[in-house]
Amino acid sequence: MNTAGEAVIRVKDLVKNYGGRRILDGISLDIYEGETLVVMGGSGCGKSTFLRHLIGSLRPDSGEVWMFGKNIAEASEEAMEGIRKKFGMLFQSGALFDSMTVGENVALPLREHAKLDESIVRIIVKMKLELVGLRGFENLMPSQLSGGMKKRVGLARAIVMDPKIVFYDEPTAGLDPVMTGVVDKLTMDLTKKLQITSVVVTHDMNSVFRIADRIVMLHQGRIVEIGTPAQIRNSKNPLIQQFITGEAEGPISFVQTSDNYLDHLTTETA
Amino acid sequence: MFLETLGKSTLEFFRQMQAMGSLLVRTVYWAVAGPFKQKPVSRRGFFAQTVFSGLHSLAIVFFVDFFIGVVLAMQSAYQLEQMGATMYVAALVGVSMTREIGPVLTSLVIAGRVGAAITAELSTMKVTEQIEALETISLDPVRYLVVPRFLALLIMLPCLVILGDVIGIFGGYVVGVTQLGLSSGLYIDTTLEFLTVKDILTGLLKSAVFSVIITMIACHEGLSTEGGAEGVGRATTKSVVSSFILIILADALLTSFFYFAKT
Ligand SMILES: Nc1ncnc2c1ncn2[C@@H]1O[C@H](COP(=O)(O)OP(=O)(O)OP(=O)(O)O)[C@@H](O)[C@H]1O
Numbered sequence: 258m259n260t261a262g263e264a265v266i267r268v269k270d271l272v273k274n275y276g277g278r279r280i281l282d283g284i285s286l287d288i289y290e291g292e293t294l295v296v297m298g299g300s301g302c303g304k305s306t307f308l309r310h311l312i313g314s315l316r317p318d319s320g321e322v323w324m325f326g327k328n329i330a331e332a333s334e335e336a337m338e339g340i341r342k343k344f345g346m347l348f349q350s351g352a353l354f355d356s357m358t359v360g361e362n363v364a365l366p367l368r369e370h371a372k373l374d375e376s377i378v379r380i381i382v383k384m385k386l387e388l389v390g391l392r393g394f395e396n397l398m399p400s401q402l403s404g405g406m407k408k409r410v411g412l413a414r415a416i417v418m419d420p421k422i423v424f425y426d427e428p429t430a431g432l433d434p435v436m437t438g439v440v441d442k443l444t445m446d447l448t449k450k451l452q453i454t455s456v457v458v459t460h461d462m463n464s465v466f467r468i469a470d471r472i473v474m475l476h477q478g479r480i481v482e483i484g485t486p487a488q489i490r491n492s493k494n495p496l497i498q499q500f501i502t503g504e505a506e507g508p509i510s511f512v513q514t515s516d517n518y519l520d521h522l523t524t525e526t527a
Numbered sequence: 528m529f530l531e532t533l534g535k536s537t538l539e540f541f542r543q544m545q546a547m548g549s550l551l552v553r554t555v556y557w558a559v560a561g562p563f564k565q566k567p568v569s570r571r572g573f574f575a576q577t578v579f580s581g582l583h584s585l586a587i588v589f590f591v592d593f594f595i596g597v598v599l600a601m602q603s604a605y606q607l608e609q610m611g612a613t614m615y616v617a618a619l620v621g622v623s624m625t626r627e628i629g630p631v632l633t634s635l636v637i638a639g640r641v642g643a644a645i646t647a648e649l650s651t652m653k654v655t656e657q658i659e660a661l662e663t664i665s666l667d668p669v670r671y672l673v674v675p676r677f678l679a680l681l682i683m684l685p686c687l688v689i690l691g692d693v694i695g696i697f698g699g700y701v702v703g704v705t706q707l708g709l710s711s712g713l714y715i716d717t718t719l720e721f722l723t724v725k726d727i728l729t730g731l732l733k734s735a736v737f738s739v740i741i742t743m744i745a746c747h748e749g750l751s752t753e754g755g756a757e758g759v760g761r762a763t764t765k766s767v768v769s770s771f772i773l774i775i776l777a778d779a780l781l782t783s784f785f786y787f788a789k790t
């Protein structure tokens with residue numbers, strides 16, 4: 258457990274609406290240095306949106322996000338640039354640059370921000386690709402990779418600048434069980450050996466309990482519960498139990514009640 | 528009802544113009560100030576764009592301008608023959624090609640080819656989170672993506688227009704010499720006699736303005752795309768249509784400006 262460290266990210270009463278729909282509804286949360294925080298929640302509940310606020314690519318409607326002691330909504334572009342160098346983000350779709358090879362993708366942050374010798378850049382790129390099990394794929398184009406491989410390249414790119422915080426948006430979705438294990442181990446290694454703070458969005462229950470120091474569960478834009486894996490596993494909250502066991506019936510409802518459904522089918526709506 | 532729609536689309540038009548204006552300001556800022564902030568334009572990106580928008584457009588520009596020259600010569604011969612002034616075909620083709628038809632037609636072709644490609648590429652990057660990924664590694668998309676495209680087309684479009692003018696005049700020459708019985712020397716002499724440097728400069732200035740229109744619309748549409756593959760298609764169509772309209776509008780403005788400035 259690593260919750261004794263300092264808070265590197267503080268989220269205060271974060272609210273976000275999309276077209277009148279409230280996606281994030283007052284989220285407050287501290288994330289401590291060196292911990293792995295897992296964010297869980299049903300599909301479409303706003304996990305990616307939450308991450309986007311943490312990295313400053315979305316502005317909150319109200320509330321604040323502080324990272325490394327700076328309010329990122331008010332930070333100047335120069336200050337933001339300094340902050341961005343200290344974190345990496347793995348996007349849900351990988352977000353590799355189509356027009357560049359795998360190697361160029363991973364090298365881009367280095368080439369832009371670190372004045373390094375080209376030979377050193379190449380070595381670092383090889384090392385990071387090795388970490389995600391893709392050494393030797395430098396010269397392929399993203400279109401030649403499978404979905405899971407793209408994710409792993411995205412991960413290599415996210416950690417290429419040796420960041421202090423890494424955000425992962427579903428790092429293991431679409432990976433086979435072995436590769437899932439590899440990525441989980443990588444996350445744990447980074448955290449334990451290099452004191453990196455990780456914020457991981459994932460649906461994969463095996464991963465969650467393997468890597469998490471703390472787990473936060475989102476539902477309808479709010480934090481339902483936050484705690485250690487043991488606390489979450491033993492939680493009495495039916496929402497959480499349903500999520501862990503993966504039952505279709507329960508408080509997280511995807512199935513509309515039948516009369517409502519019939520109404521919906523028979524009324525004309527454009 | 529009609530007025531409401533009209534009002535809304537006018538408002539929308541001005542909002543778009545404003546957005547493009549601010550994009551232009553940022554683009555010029557990065558193009559000028561970038562090198563001083565240790566953040567120059569990516570030379571590789573610029574080079575690739577030059578090749579794409581310039582070199583690879585040659586064939587289609589030549590094709591279109593040659594046949595326009597041919598058509599222009601035949602059309603004006605049809606009128607001038609009746610007054611016995613066939614030799615002025617050369618003058619007419621030369622002047623209208625350099626001042627008007629060359630810049631406008633070449634720019635329309637480029638809007639369809641390069642503008643559409645830019646929007647398709649940038650909007651795909653937008654909907655697949657690549658633009659966001661650029662931002663999280665502190666690469667300003669304007670500096671990294673827009674500026675190389677902007678500069679490349681700003682340089683290449685006038686070059687294409689000059690070459691297109693030459694090819695168009697050559698098209699007229701082919702008609703004049705083979706069909707209208709004009710001698711080769713006379714045709715060339717007449718062309719040179721009536722063509723002034725000002726005509727050519729006017730055409731070049733127009734094409735520079737059109738290149739700004741094309742890249743600004745294309746990049747703005749691309750970077751503000753929402754909603755998956757469908758959004759990409761919509762943005763691309765809109766980019767080409769808006770470019771066509773604005774090029775024609777700007778041409779009318781510039782032509783009338785030059786016309787009245789003269790008198
Ligand atoms: N640009 C947008 N405009 C309007 N609504 C949006 C936009 N982006 C996301 N949303 C809405 O916000 C909600 C949360 O989206 P988000 O992508 O954060 O979900 P998620 O929790 O990451 O889901 P998943 O697990 O499927 O990735 C969704 O209901 C979505 O419809």
Ligand SMILES: [Mg+2]
Nearest residue numbers: 304305349426
């Ligand atoms: Mg998501």
